[in-house]
Amino acid sequence: MATKISSIFPVSENVARMKASSTLAAMQAADALRAAGVDVVDLGAGEPDFDTPQNIKDAATEAMRAGQTKYTPTAGTRKLQQAVIDFYQREFGAGYERNQVMATAGGKQAVFNAVVSLINPDDEVLIPKPYWVTFPEIVTFARGKSVPIESESNDFVLTAEMVREAVTSRTRLIILNSPSNPSGRVIPPAEFERIMEIVAERGMYAISDECYLRFVYPPATVFSAASLRPELRQRLCIAGSFSKTYAMTGWRAGYSLANADWTRAMLKVQGHSTSNTTSISQAAAAEALNGPQGSVATMLKEYTRRREWLLKALNEIPGLRCPQPEGAFYAFPDVRGCLRDELKTSAEFVNELLEKEQTVVTDGEGFGADGYIRISYATSLDRLQEGVKRIRRVCTWKS
Numbered sequence: 001m002a003t004k005i006s007s008i009f010p011v012s013e014n015v016a017r018m019k020a021s022s023t024l025a026a027m028q029a030a031d032a033l034r035a036a037g038v039d040v041v042d043l044g045a046g047e048p049d050f051d052t053p054q055n056i057k058d059a060a061t062e063a064m065r066a067g068q069t070k071y072t073p074t075a076g077t078r079k080l081q082q083a084v085i086d087f088y089q090r091e092f093g094a095g096y097e098r099n100q101v102m103a104t105a106g107g108k109q110a111v112f113n114a115v116v117s118l119i120n121p122d123d124e125v126l127i128p129k130p131y132w133v134t135f136p137e138i139v140t141f142a143r144g145k146s147v148p149i150e151s152e153s154n155d156f157v158l159t160a161e162m163v164r165e166a167v168t169s170r171t172r173l174i175i176l177n178s179p180s181n182p183s184g185r186v187i188p189p190a191e192f193e194r195i196m197e198i199v200a201e202r203g204m205y206a207i208s209d210e211c212y213l214r215f216v217y218p219p220a221t222v223f224s225a226a227s228l229r230p231e232l233r234q235r236l237c238i239a240g241s242f243s244k245t246y247a248m249t250g251w252r253a254g255y256s257l258a259n260a261d262w263t264r265a266m267l268k269v270q271g272h273s274t275s276n277t278t279s280i281s282q283a284a285a286a287e288a289l290n291g292p293q294g295s296v297a298t299m300l301k302e303y304t305r306r307r308e309w310l311l312k313a314l315n316e317i318p319g320l321r322c323p324q325p326e327g328a329f330y331a332f333p334d335v336r337g338c339l340r341d342e343l344k345t346s347a348e349f350v351n352e353l354l355e356k357e358q359t360v361v362t363d364g365e366g367f368g369a370d371g372y373i374r375i376s377y378a379t380s381l382d383r384l385q386e387g388v389k390r391i392r393r394v395c396t397w398k399s
C-alpha cells in the first residue's frame with residue numbers, strides 16, 4: 001500500500017504546533033458547497049462583497065503599462081510610503097518618517113513581521129479574547145507564549161484594568177485589534193490610551209491591528225493609535241490594510257508604521273521572505289489613499305444598513321443574544337441559549353447550520369470564544385435575510 005506523504009513528512013515543531021485558519025476553512029466549506037451546486041448562504045466571508053473601486057484598478061493598469069513590473073525596495077515604493085505618511089498626517093495629525101513605514105503583503109504580513117522581529121522563546125504575548133484567529137498562531141510560530149485576556153464580562157470591550165491584571169514580568173507584547181474581528185467591538189480612545197500607558201510603564205510593546213479602522217458606526221468614532229502621544233507611539237507598531245477599506249483582499253496590500261529600529265528588524269524578516277509586495281498592488285494602494293474616498297463612504301453606508309437590520313433580527317431570535325458591534329462587518333452572537341442535548345456546542349451548531357440549512361458561519365472557538373458564532377454581513381441584505389431565517393430555524397428547532 002502506498003504511504004501517504006503527509007504521514008512521513010517531518011513537519012517542523014513550530015509549524016506542527018500551529019492550527020490551520022478556521023476562517024479560511026469556512027470560506028473553503030462555502031466554496032465546496034457552491035461548486036456542488038448547493039444554494040449556500042455564505043455568512044462566513046471575512047471580505048467585502050464590493051468590487052475594488054475603478055480608480056484603483058486604473059492605477060494598477062497604468063502601472064503595468066508604464067513598466068512598473070520590477071522589484072521595488074523591500075519597504076515599498078516612495079510613492080506608497082509617502083501616501084501612507086500623508087494619510088496619517090491628514091487624518092490623525094501623526095508625523096511619521098519614511099524609515100518608519102513599510103509596505104507589506106497585507107495587514108497579516110505586517111503583524112507577522114512585527115511579532116517575529118520582537119518575540120523570543122517563552123516571551124508572553126497578551127491577546128484579548130475574542131481574537132483574530134491568526135494572532136496566537138503567529139506567536140506560536142515565533143515560540144512565544146500567548147496569554148489570552150478575558151473580556152466577556154464587559155461584552156468583549158477590553159479595559160486597561162484587564163490588561164494590568166494580565167501583565168507579568170515576562171510580558172513583552174500586547175496585540176490590540178479595534179474594531180475587532182470577530183466581535184466588532186471598539187476600545188474607547190481614552191481606554192486605549194490608558195492601555196498604552198501601561199505598555200510604556202511596563203516596558204512592553206503593542207501592535208495595533210487597524211485593519212477595520214475606517215468601518216466604525218456612530219456614536220463610535222474612527223480612532224487610530226497613531227494619534228497617541230509620541231512617547232506612547234514609540235512602543236507601537238500599527239498594522240494597516242487596504243483589504244477591507246478599499247475592497248482589495250486579493251491585491252495583498254498593507255503596511256506597518258513603527259519606530260525606525262523595529263522597522264529595520266521587520267525589513268530583515270520581509271527581505272528574506274517575500275521581499276516587496278507586488279509593484280502593481282503598491283501603485284493601486286497609493287491611488288487608494290491619494291484618490292477620491294467616496295467608495296469608502298458608500299461601503300460604510302451599506303454596511304450600516306445591513307448592520308441595523310441584522311442586529312435587530314438576531315436579537316429577536318429566542319435564546320440568541322448579540323451585543324452591539326461598533327465597527328468592522330461582523331456580528332458575534334452568543335448562541336449558548338440555543339444549545340440543547342443534541343446540539344451541545346457552538347461547533348455543533350455551526351455544523352448543523354451547514355448540513356441542514358446550507359449556511360456558513362464561523363464557530364467562535366477558533367477566536368477563543370466557545371459558545372459564540374461569527375456572522376459576516378459583508379454580503380447582500382437579501383442573502384443576509386435568508387441566512388437569518390435559516391439560523392432562526394436551527395435555534396428554534398424542536399425534536
Ligand SMILES: Cc1ncc(COP(=O)(O)O)c(C=O)c1O
Nearest residue numbers: 046106107108132181211241243
Ligand atoms: C483583524 C485582522 N487583521 C488582519 C487581517 C488581514 O488582512 P490582510 O488581507 O490585509 O492581510 C484580517 C483579515 O481578515 C483581520 O480580520
